[in-house]
């Protein structure tokens with residue numbers, strides 16, 4: 219009876235959570251219009267839904283349940299990270315991620331996919347705290363993107379590559395991919411830092427050029443395979459190689475996501491009407507998530523069906539080397555982000571000093 223009583227008590231407490239939450243949210247500061255928000259945080263064509271700056275951390279964490287102009291960006295990648303986590307748990311039932319070294323590239327892709335979506339969630343949720351925190355959390359986002367680039371490169375090189383392309387790039391593919399990850403992390407962080415003091419085009423170039431180079435290099439095994447297997451996608455008969463359909467999907471979703479990342483569409487067509495729902499960046503989040511889902515499925519199918527190919531192309535020691543290179547890439551991109559963040563900190567405090575004087 220005691221146990222039932224305690225259970226009933228706990229259940230009652232849990233039932234009160236939604237009400238407590240809605241009371242807390244209704245007592246939170248209301249969102250602001252673009253004219254009320256500090257200049258730094260204003261986004262082109264977005265007229266409302268800005269959160270107040272310099273509030274307690276609790277406010278930004280609880281804003282997960284508030285309707286503001288970053289809500290969809292937060293939820294798309296939060297749910298995306300959970301979907302990938304569930305897929306990883308499901309795959310772990312059939313794939314021996316500990317003892318089969320050939321499965322480690324797939325594990326790296328799963329971990330980096332969760333990382334980039336998790337970091338993006340944190341960035342969109344907490345960056346409104348202050349100018350410095352905006353930089354710090356988006357630099358974390360850029361580290362996540364660099365890691366995901368590495369995850370993409372390693373699965374494409376390990377499972378998707380054809381023998382002829384492997385002949386041309388063996389020995390240099392992953393070191394160059396790792397270098398490009400660091401370069402794109404540097405480009406994104408430095409471009410964003412320059413945005414504080416230079417013209418906005420510096421940011422665009424810093425973000426887009428190294429990332430485009432990294433994408434072309436990292437996805438070259440897939441492009442090469444799609445080109446030489448073109449009869450499949452002309453006839454639509456993917457039965458003998460179902461992974462090709464998902465590779466085609468990941469490329470199509472990525473390219474369309476890149477379009478929405480670089481163009482403020484549709485908010486530039488309907489200024490003030492896409493403040494909460496329909497911003498180009500939200501479309502980008504959804505498309506890049508779909509790209510990741512296709513990529514994971516394609517890599518899993520290649521891992522299952524192309525074992526005789528990749529076992530002859532890669533020795534066991536190569537998978538361990540790629541894990542070590544992954545750790546090195548993680549350390550290097552984190553150091554790059556911290557180095558530029560220190561510059562940001564100095565620039566922000568100088569601006570604040572000048573404002574006080």
Ligand SMILES: [Zn+2]
Pocket residue numbers: 291338342499503
């Ligand atoms: Zn984003």
